[in-house]
Amino acid sequence: DADVTQTPRNRITKTGKRIMLECSQTKGHDRMYWYRQDPGLGLRLIYYSFDVKDINKGEISDGYSVSRQAQAKFSLSLESAIPNQTALYFCATSDPLAAAYEQYFGPGTRLTVT
Amino acid sequence: QKEVEQNSGPLSVPEGAIASLNCTYSDRGSQSFFWYRQYSGKSPELIMSIYSNGDKEDGRFTAQLNKASQYVSLLIRDSQPSDSATYLCTWGSQGNLIFGKGTKLSVK
Numbered sequence: 001d002a003d004v005t006q007t008p009r010n011r012i013t014k015t016g017k018r019i020m021l022e023c024s025q026t027k028g029h030d031r032m033y034w035y036r037q038d039p040g041l042g043l044r045l046i047y048y049s050f051d052v053k054d055i056n057k058g059e060i061s062d063g064y065s066v067s068r069q070a071q072a073k074f075s076l077s078l079e080s081a082i083p084n085q086t087a088l089y090f091c092a093t094s095d096p097l098a099a100a101y102e103q104y105f106g107p108g109t110r111l112t113v114t
Numbered sequence: 115q116k117e118v119e120q121n122s123g124p125l126s127v128p129e130g131a132i133a134s135l136n137c138t139y140s141d142r143g144s145q146s147f148f149w150y151r152q153y154s155g156k157s158p159e160l161i162m163s164i165y166s167n168g169d170k171e172d173g174r175f176t177a178q179l180n181k182a183s184q185y186v187s188l189l190i191r192d193s194q195p196s197d198s199a200t201y202l203c204t205w206g207s208q209g210n211l212i213f214g215k216g217t218k219l220s221v222k
Binding site: 031033040041042043045048050058088090096101102103104105106107108110 | 146148155156157158159160163202205206209210211213214215216
């Protein structure tokens with residue numbers, strides 16, 4: 001089984017809808033991250049969480065919110081989706097006690113907002 | 115502004131040749147540098163980490179770090195078609211990674 005899983009893998013939604021992307025991990029890592037990737041723009045950090053009670057905004061948090069339900073689960077919500085949120089979304093994890101900056105990515109969610 | 119600069123490519127090399135990917139970064143204080151490989155439509159995969167000046171070899175991959183010049187590179191020897199991917203240079207800062215936009219490598 002994959003260490004970092006994301007659901008759904010693909011999603012098409014309409015403008016104005018609320019959508020949640022979920023990330024689960026079995027690696028036992030404390031730190032979790034949400035990124036989006038757009039062609040030509042690279043990976044951009046949306047939110048990150050160093051533990052269940054520590055959640056921080058990244059470079060592009062506007063229009064997004066997150067919830068860290070447990071050490072293993074980190075969800076990303078789009079409260080009211082808009083077309084420019086169409087992108088590939090990745091969750092990642094890292095272990096600060098081992099190699100703090102080595103991040104391991106989930107398979108991604110391809111989101112299309114029409 | 116913390117940045118990573120990479121040549122976006124595409125970099126095209128013949129099969130069996132050495133591919134050289136380069137990257138510069140903006141923070142002299144950074145101690146941790148990584149290369150990720152990303153196939154089209156897939157997630158980034160960590161392939162090399164380097165923390166000190168000099169070379170680090172792992173199979174056909176060699177990472178090179180020069181902190182004085184704020185420069186990190188990745189050499190791929192005996193390039194194979196399966197190496198065709200986008201390579202992301204990244205460095206660690208305040209618990210997070212700063213990613214470059216990636217260099218697309220094509221091996222033919």
